[in-house]
Structure formats: structure tokens, C-alpha cells
Amino acid sequence: MLSDPDKNPAEFFIGRAGLRAALAQALAELADGRGRSVLIEGEPGIGKSALAAAVLGETDARIEVLRGGCDELGRRFPLSVLVTALGVSADAADPDRARAARLLARPAEPGSAHRPAVAAGDGATAAAETLAELVDRLCARGPVLLAVDDLQWADDASLALWSQLSRVAAQSPLLLIGLCRPTPRPDGLAELRAELSAADHGLVLPLDPLPDAEVARLAARLAGGEPGPAFAEVLASAAGNPLYLREIVDALCRSGRLRSEGDRVELAAAEPGDPSVASLAGAIADRLDFLSPRCRTVLQAAALQGLVVTAEQVCALAGLPMAEIEPMLREATEAGVIEPAGPALRFRHGLIRQALFESMPEALRVAMYRDAAQQLIVSGAPVERTAEAVLRALDAADGWELDWLVDSAESLAYRAPAIAVELFEHALAHTGGAVDERTGLLEDKLAAVLFLTGRYEQAETLARSILASGPEAERRGYASWILAQVLLRVARYDEALEFVAEATGTVSALWGARLSVVRAMVLNRTADPAAARDAAERALRLGEDLHDPLTIGYALLPLSLRSVTEGDQTGALERMDRALAVIEDDPRLDDLRMILLTNRATVLDVLDRQEESIASLRRAAAIGERTGTARLNMLRLHIGTASFNRGDWDDALTEFDALGDLESFVDLPVVYHGMCALIAAHRDDAEALTAELRALDEIGDVDWAAALIPGLAARSLAAEREGRLADAAEILRVLVDPREPRFHEARADWLPYLVRTALAAGDTRLAQEAADAALEEYEVEPIAYKRAMHGWCRGQVEADPEPVLAAAEYFRAAHRQMELGSALEDAAELRAAAGDLEGARADLAAALAVYAALDASWDSQRAAARLRRYGVRLGVRGPRQRPRHGWAALTDTELRVAELAAAGMSNPDIAARLLLSRRTVQTHVSHILGKLGARSRREIARYATEH
Numbered sequence: 042m043l044s045d046p047d048k049n050p051a052e053f054f055i056g057r058a059g060l061r062a063a064l065a066q067a068l069a070e071l072a073d074g075r076g077r078s079v080l081i082e083g084e085p086g087i088g089k090s091a092l093a094a095a096v097l098g099e100t101d102a103r104i105e106v107l108r109g110g111c112d113e114l115g116r117r118f119p120l121s122v123l124v125t126a127l128g129v130s131a132d133a134a135d136p137d138r139a140r141a142a143r144l145l146a147r148p149a150e151p152g153s154a155h156r157p158a159v160a161a162g163d164g165a166t167a168a169a170e171t172l173a174e175l176v177d178r179l180c181a182r183g184p185v186l187l188a189v190d191d192l193q194w195a196d197d198a199s200l201a202l203w204s205q206l207s208r209v210a211a212q213s214p215l216l217l218i219g220l221c222r223p224t225p226r227p228d229g230l231a232e233l234r235a236e237l238s239a240a241d242h243g244l245v246l247p248l249d250p251l252p253d254a255e256v257a258r259l260a261a262r263l264a265g266g267e268p269g270p271a272f273a274e275v276l277a278s279a280a281g282n283p284l285y286l287r288e289i290v291d292a293l294c295r296s297g298r299l300r301s302e303g304d305r306v307e308l309a310a311a312e313p314g315d316p317s318v319a320s321l322a323g324a325i326a327d328r329l330d331f332l333s334p335r336c337r338t339v340l341q342a343a344a345l346q347g348l349v350v351t352a353e354q355v356c357a358l359a360g361l362p363m364a365e366i367e368p369m370l371r372e373a374t375e376a377g378v379i380e381p382a383g384p385a386l387r388f389r390h391g392l393i394r395q396a397l398f399e400s401m402p403e404a405l406r407v408a409m410y411r412d413a414a415q416q417l418i419v420s421g422a423p424v425e426r427t428a429e430a431v432l433r434a435l436d437a438a439d440g441w442e443l444d445w446l447v448d449s450a451e452s453l454a455y456r457a458p459a460i461a462v463e464l465f466e467h468a469l470a471h472t473g474g475a476v477d478e479r480t481g482l483l484e485d486k487l488a489a490v491l492f493l494t495g496r497y498e499q500a501e502t503l504a505r506s507i508l509a510s511g512p513e514a515e516r517r518g519y520a521s522w523i524l525a526q527v528l529l530r531v532a533r534y535d536e537a538l539e540f541v542a543e544a545t546g547t548v549s550a551l552w553g554a555r556l557s558v559v560r561a562m563v564l565n566r567t568a569d570p571a572a573a574r575d576a577a578e579r580a581l582r583l584g585e586d587l588h589d590p591l592t593i594g595y596a597l598l599p600l601s602l603r604s605v606t607e608g609d610q611t612g613a614l615e616r617m618d619r620a621l622a623v624i625e626d627d628p629r630l631d632d633l634r635m636i637l638l639t640n641r642a643t644v645l646d647v648l649d650r651q652e653e654s655i656a657s658l659r660r661a662a663a664i665g666e667r668t669g670t671a672r673l674n675m676l677r678l679h680i681g682t683a684s685f686n687r688g689d690w691d692d693a694l695t696e697f698d699a700l701g702d703l704e705s706f707v708d709l710p711v712v713y714h715g716m717c718a719l720i721a722a723h724r725d726d727a728e729a730l731t732a733e734l735r736a737l738d739e740i741g742d743v744d745w746a747a748a749l750i751p752g753l754a755a756r757s758l759a760a761e762r763e764g765r766l767a768d769a770a771e772i773l774r775v776l777v778d779p780r781e782p783r784f785h786e787a788r789a790d791w792l793p794y795l796v797r798t799a800l801a802a803g804d805t806r807l808a809q810e811a812a813d814a815a816l817e818e819y820e821v822e823p824i825a826y827k828r829a830m831h832g833w834c835r836g837q838v839e840a841d842p843e844p845v846l847a848a849a850e851y852f853r854a855a856h857r858q859m860e861l862g863s864a865l866e867d868a869a870e871l872r873a874a875a876g877d878l879e880g881a882r883a884d885l886a887a888a889l890a891v892y893a894a895l896d897a898s899w900d901s902q903r904a905a906a907r908l909r910r911y912g913v914r915l916g917v918r919g920p921r922q923r924p925r926h927g928w929a930a931l932t933d934t935e936l937r938v939a940e941l942a943a944a945g946m947s948n949p950d951i952a953a954r955l956l957l958s959r960r961t962v963q964t965h966v967s968h969i970l971g972k973l974g975a976r977s978r979r980e981i982a983r984y985a986t987e988h
Contacts, residue, residue, distance in 0.1 A: 166669030250281025518552025688858025
């Protein structure tokens with residue numbers, strides 16, 4: 042598939058064993074709808090770019106080809122190289138790319154005295170999700186090839202996204218080609234390399250220096266004859282590097298130093314005074330000497346930008362119109378100094394760029410950066426490109442950049458907060474102490490970004506400095522709000538209350554209302570319930586009088602939590618729904634919206650409205666993906682847990698598989714491994730159970746007891762499976778142990794299982810304690826769910842099947858499948874013990890049907906064994922388990938995803954249709970491919986057509 046090296050000498054050195062075939066196969070697979078991620082690594086000039094260029098040049102016209110390159114400074118601007126490579130811009134003709142540009146610019150509105158300066162969330166994470174969604178949509182249209190050079194300079198966010206796109210390539214027509222040097226190898230690149238080496242869809246291609254024989258062959262091709270001894274000695278300085286070799290041969294040809302001797306080419310003696318070109322440095326200097334002075338000046342401007350530069354950037358840096366720039370870029374291309382790189386230009390080698398860069402005096406460099414930054418500001422260039430120029434010209438930035446910073450601060454702080462802080466602080470330090478509207482706004486924005494990035498000590502210092510300067514009322518209110526939030530966040534509650542009391546009378550009515558919310562939130566954590574409720578109701582009245590969504594929304598939050606505590610679930614739900622209606626889609630309140638939706642889901646679950654509960658969680662997760670919040674993993678865990686409670690265990694595992702960094706919340710790994718262990722225990726998967734319990738052992742204890750209970754339940758099931766019934770009961774004893782009160786708050790779901798294991802172990806006293814605890818839970822919160830749990834416990838202790846059957850009917854109506862199967866199993870044994878074998882057989886059959894749907898094979902074995910001693914058997918016709926492979930192995934959700942994927946819908950569109958997150962859909966598609974033994978979405982479509 043690659044072109045003949047005879048037609049293109051630059052390809053001669055890349056025609057080595059395996060490389061051509063591997064890339065040709067990857068391109069063929071791409072045309073067939075299958076993706077792959079390829080990492081090509083080698084020293085500078087070894088041929089990575091030439092190899093990629095050959096691949097890009099030979100692609101099918103139906104394949105969309107995208108290309109970009111990193112440079113060392115680019116790592117400071119998250120994802121900027123991929124934004125450029127994917128062609129994302131506000132004026133893009135492609136609506137998907139233009140939409141992505143709008144999302145990347147979020148929040149688009151400038152801040153004001155009435156709005157926080159920066160929206161909550163992590164801009165880099167949100168941007169990565171936006172770009173991943175764009176790639177999904179591009180792949181739904183047709184095959185895509187994305188190549189990025191110099192990945193060793195990529196920022197962590199870009200490497201993380203590249204890793205994520207590698208997983209997209211495993212199920213979509215996406216070919217990723219990443220080019221990098223062996224060193225430096227940042228942690229993210231090392232992890233990516235290891236991931237691709239181990240993956241079926243990954244490929245790592247090392248490019249080593251050329252051996253001596255190939256050096257001689259390439260030199261002969263370039264020089265027109267076999268190198269003689271003196272010529273070969275000079276070529277040895279290239280150390281097998283094809284680009285170095287080519288530079289030396291070209292320089293020697295230009296200087297007339299080579300002479301033909303039959304079939305050989307030999308090095309002629311240098312004339313006295315001739316510069317030496319028998320080295321790489323000399324060869325590069327010789328090449329640049331052939332350029333005109335004006336062309337050299339333009340290239341010096343281009344060298345300021347990096348290895349890869351656009352013609353527009355060169356115009357800005359050189360301060361010349363495109364009509365004057367084009368002839369000089371053509372001259373540089375013909376001289377072999379630069380070469381095309383997609384829509385941009387690239388220096389043929391970093392040393393060429395370095396030589397041009399170092400030939401400029403430092404003062405001239407800074408002045409050119411400053412001029413370029415000012416031109417970019419005037420032209421309205423993207424915020425990151427302008428920020429990069431300003432950052433490079435920081436020594437010459439003495440206040441001229443203030444207006445641009447004020448206008449762009451919100452987007453810059455959201456996308457690259459560390460850069461924003463550096464630029465804000467530098468700009469404020471060079472205003473000569475003068476305070477005007479611009480510097481005031483910059484101080485406010487700096488305080489906000491310091492707070493939102495967790496730099497609380499710096500945020501507090503700046504907020505107090507603003508207050509000490511005697512600002513006007515609106516600025517005083519904003520600084521007071523930041524300071525109060527800091528004190529709340531770091532749990533300095535007494536100081537927060539004292540400060541709010543002092544500041545309220547010195548700010549406007551609006552900021553006074555917002556400060557009253559802080560007071561209510563502090564009291565909700567520290568004071569008696571009545572005081573906390575009164576403070577929240579007062580804040581609510583103030584917010585309503587001022588029609589301020591922020592105050593109203595945050596005041597309703599503690600009021601709704603208070604309703605939950607008092608057992609008024611309906612009232613809590615009404616307050617949450619009212620708060621959500623008030624805050625609408627205001628991006629500054631995304632964090633509050635996610636909190637409300639999550640709390641709302643919990644209340645809906647208690648009210649047996651599971652479908653609405655999961656839908657509420659999914660709405661929160663969609664916001665989390667869009668904003669890049671750290672809450673996203675916890676939200677996915679909540680969705681997985683809710684799916685487990687409904688009996689959708691495969692969907693639960695899919696949500697768990699879609700989790701990102703497990704360390705984003707301290708208790709997240711405990712819940713994750715505990716839930717996975719619990720499902721493995723029910724499904725009698727000993728290997729997975731052992732691995733998950735080992736992971737829990739490595740984590741140890743945590744403060745949040747509710748996070749530990751799934752793991753404890755899994756350990757109890759494991760002990761039961763091994764016949765250690767006393768141990769199984771003892772593990773769950775913490776649910777009623779007065780010495781372990783922290784476990785009591787989350788015990789209601791698990792008390793019936795403690796009763797069962799205690800009775801099986803012969804510990805009637807422990808069983809009675811558990812039943813008493815269930816009664817206590819119901820008396821504290823008399824809702825239908827806890828009534829059913831108490832009846833289930835009481836029925837077991839009193840050997841009365843009726844309350845257990847009543848509980849089972851409740852679980853059936855509430856769609857709580859695990860509880861339904863377990864209650865039916867217990868009722869079956871109680872009826873068998875009472876002599877009602879027919880009723881026991883019916884209950885057992887119903888329980889086994891539930892277990893079969895859950896694939897809970899251990900529960901099926903236990904239930905059958907418990908009833909067998911009473912002579913109750915169902916015979917050989919038991920419920921059938923779902924197969925592991927093939928179309929019949931797909932879950933209901935996977936079937937829906939497969940049908941939509943087969944219809945050509947992208948993962949984001951499927952996610953919107955099914956109210957799932959994009960990453961959850963991606964995980965479903967991965968599971969579908971595995972179960973079908975398929976390699977592409979085309980094969981999914983074929984299976985869907987057949988079935």
C-alpha cells in the first residue's frame with residue numbers, strides 16, 4: 042500500500058521488515074470499519090514522520106485524515122494540539138466541529154458582579170469529553186485517521202484522551218497513529234505504551250537507527266553511487282539517523298565536495314577557508330546559508346512558534362501580510378527547511394528550528410512575541426493561542442494585555458486554570474499599584490479561580506486584601522462571598538459565622554442574601570435542627586424577595602435535607618424539584634444541580650420510584666460529563682448501585698466498568714470493589730470474588746461505613762458458600778453491634794440477610810437482635826420499604842411465612858429483584874417446614890426464576906439445597922441461565938444499544954436516546970463486541986440483521 046521507494050527516496054529507509062505490512066494492514070482494517078491504535082517511537086530524524094506521511098498519503102479518499110503535532114510549550118495548554126488536529130473552530134463549516142468549539146469555550150459569558158467568575162468543574166476533563174464525543178460522531182460518518190507527532194511533549198490531558206480514544210478505536214473505524222521519541226517518556230506516555238502493547242487493538246512500532254548496510258544503500262541512492270572510504274567515514278557521524286544522513290549528503294552535494302569515481306562516490310578535499318559540512322551542525326548551517334535574508338527572517342519568526350506552525354501564525358509573528366509571506370515559505374520548502382504537515386508547516390528537523398531560534402537575540406525574540414501577541418489579540422484569535430503568545434512575551438507584558446485578560450479570563454481560567462493564575466498574577470503585579478475597573482475584575486476572577494481550584498489559602502489572602510482596599514459595595518460583596526465559601530470549605534465554622542455576621546451589613550442586599558445561605562449551610566452542619574431550619578428559611582425568603590436563583594437554590598438544599606432527616610420524603614422531594622426548577626440551566630449552578638439530582642434520586646428510591654430515581658442520576662451524570670466534575674465517578678457508582686438494587690446486574694457492572702480514576706473519591710474504591718465482589722459472590726464466580734476481596738484487603742478500613750457494607754455482605758456470602766455459617770453471621774454482626782454505631786445508618790437493606798445467616802448458624806439471639814433492629818428502623822422512618830424489611834425479618838424469626846410473602850409481594854411491585862428472590866426462598870423454606878410442600882414448591886420455583894434472570898447461580902444452589910431436605914425438588918427442568926456468548930447473551934440494554942449502533946447511530950446519540958452517558962454506551966458496545974466475537978460495528982449490524 043505504501044508507494045515504491047524508487048519513486049520516493051525518502052521512503053527507502055522506512056521499508057524495513059514488518060513496518061510496511063503492519064501499517065498497510067491497519068489501513069485495510071480501517072477501510073473495513075475496524076480501528077487500531079498505533080504508537081511509532083524512535084529518535085529524532087529516524088523516520089517517524091516520513092513513515093506517517095507515507096501512510097497519510099496513501100489513504101483511501103473516503104477516509105478522513107487529521108494530523109497535528111505537539112511542542113514542548115504545548116504541554117501547558119490542555120488538549121490544544123488535539124483541538125487543532127481535529128479542526129475544531131468556531132467558524133468551522135462542519136456543525137459538529139463548530140458545536141465542539143462552542144462547548145470548549147464554555148463558559149462563554151464574561152463574569153459580572155452578580156456571577157461567579159468561573160463555572161465549576163474541570164475544564165480539561167470537560168474538553169476531553171467534548172473532543173471524544175466529536176470523534177465518536179466523526180467515526181459514525183466514516184473511517185477517520187488521526188495522527189499526532191511528538192507525543193512526548195503532550196500534556197497529561199491529551200495523553201489521557203489519546204488513551205480513551207484508543208478504546209474507541211477498538212470498536213469504531215478509527216486509526217490512531219501517535220509518534221514519539223523514546224525519551225523523554227512522561228508517566229502518561231509510559232502508561233499508554235504499556236496499554237497498547239497489551240491490547241489486541243494496539244500496536245507499538247519501534248524505529249531503530251539504520252544498520253550500516255542500509256546507510257550505505259540510502260547514501261548511494263542519494264549521492265548516485267556507492268560511498269568511498271572517506272565519504273563513508275563522514276556518513277558514520279549520522280549514527281544511522283536517516284535525516285542526519287540526508288542533511289550531510291545534501292550539504293556535501295551543494296558544496297561540490299563529492300566526486301564520482303566509477304561506481305563510487307568519494308569525498309573531495311576541502312578548499313582552504315571553506316566551512317566544514319562534514320557534520321550535522323555544519324550541514325544545517327550550510328542549508329540555512331542558501332536562504333535569502335528575508336526568508337531567513339520569516340523563518341526565525343516561525344521558529345518562535347515551535348516545530349509546527351501555520352501560515353497565519355507566521356504572518357502574526359513576522360508582522361507581514363500573507364501575500365509577502367507565501368513566496369518566502371515556498372523558498373524555504375524548496376530549500377528543504379520546512380515541509381507540509383497537513384494544513385500546517387513543519388521544520389524538517391528540530392535542530393533546524395533550534396539553529397534559527399538561537400540566531401535571534403533574546404531581546405528581539407521577546408519583542409516579536411509581544412508584537413505577535415498584540416496582533417493575535419486584535420484579530421480575535423482563540424484564547425489558548427493568544428495566551429501562549431502572551432505567556433512567551435511575559436517579560437515584556439507590562440499592562441498592555443490587561444483588556445484581553447479581562448475579556449478572556451473566564452474561558453482561560455476554565456480551560457487552563459494554572460496558566461490563568463500565572464497570567465493574572467503577572468498582569469496585576471505590573472499595573473504600578475493602580476486600581477481601576479480592569480484590575481478590580483482581574484482580582485475578582487483570580488480569587489474565584491484560586492477558590493475553584495482548591496487553593497484556599499491564596500484565595501483567602503486575596504479576598505481579605507480586596508476587602509481591606511475599601512472596594513465599592515458590589516466588589517465587597519463578591520470578595521465576602523469568596524471568603525465565606527473558603528471558610529465553609531475548610532470547616533472553620535465559627536470564623537465563617539462571625540465573618541458573615543460582620544460582612545452582611547457592609548454589602549448589597551443581593552450579597553447579603555447569598556451570605557445568609559452560607560450561614561444556613563454552616564448551621565446545618567453544626568447547630569440544632571431548629572436553628573439550621575430557621576436560617577435556611579430566612580435565606581429562602583431573602584432569595585425570593587430578590588428573585589435570585591443562587592440564593593433560592595442553595596437555601597432549599599439544607600431545607601430538603603432537613604425534611605429527609607425528619608422522615609418527610611414527599612416534602613423533601615417537593616423542595617428539591619422546586620430548587621431544580623428555579624436554577625434551570627444556569628452553568629454556574631451545575632454543582633448544585635448535580636447535588637440536588639443525586640439527593641432526589643435517593644428520595645425517589647425510598648419512595649419505590651426506581652425508574653425515576655435512575656433517570657435522575659443519569660441526568661446528573663450527563664451534567665458531570667459535560668462539566669468535567671470530580672463527582673462524575675461517584676454518580677456512576679450511584680447509578681450502578683441503583684441498577685443492582687433493581688436486579689439489572691449487568692447494567693450495574695457496565696456502569697462500574699465505565700468508572701475512570703477510582704481515587705477521585707477516597708471511599709470510591711471500597712464501594713466499587715465491594716459491589717463487584719457482591720455480584721461475583723452471588724454468581725458463584727470464585728476467581729473474581731477472590732480478586733475483589735483481595736483488593737478490599739489492600740484498601741483497609743474507611744470512615745464511611747456504608748461503603749464497607751457491600752464488601753462485608755460479599756465476605757458473608759463467601760463464608761456461607763464454604764459452609765462456614767457461624768462466620769457468615771459473625772461478619773454481619775456489626776449491623777447490630779452497639780460498639781459499631783457507624784454501621785447502623787446504612788443497615789436496613791441487609792438486616793434480613795443477617796437474620797437468615799444467624800438462624801442457619803443456630804444463633805437465635807443474633808437473629809432476634811437483627812429483627813429488633815429492623816423494627817427500630819421502621820419506627821424511626823415508617824415507610825413501605827422498611828415495613829417490608831421488618832416483616833421479612835419477623836417472619837423468619839417467628840417461623841411465619843405470611844409476613845415474608847407479604848414482603849415478597851411488595852418487592853415484586855417495587856421491582857427489587859434480589860430482595861424478591863431472597864424473600865421467596867425464605868418463604869419456601871418456612872412453608873416446607875410447616876408441611877405446605879405445594880406452596881413451598883411454588884415459592885421455590887418463583888425464587889429460582891428470579892435468580893436465573895440475575896444469573897445468581899450461588900443463590901440458586903443454596904435455595905435448592907435448603908428445600909431438598911424437605912423433599913421439595915423441581916426436577917431437571919430448572920430455569921435456564923443466559924448463555925455467555927452470541928446474540929442470546931446480550932442483556933436487554935445491550936440489545937437496545939446494538940440495534941441503535943447497527944442503525945448507524947454514534948455513541949453520543951445512543952446515549953441521548955437511552956438516557957445513558959456516552960462512556961457507558963461505549964462500555965456497552967465493548968461488551969457487545971466481546972460477546973459476539975466481533976471486531977467492528979459493521980459486524981454488530983450484521984448480527985442485528987440476522988436476528
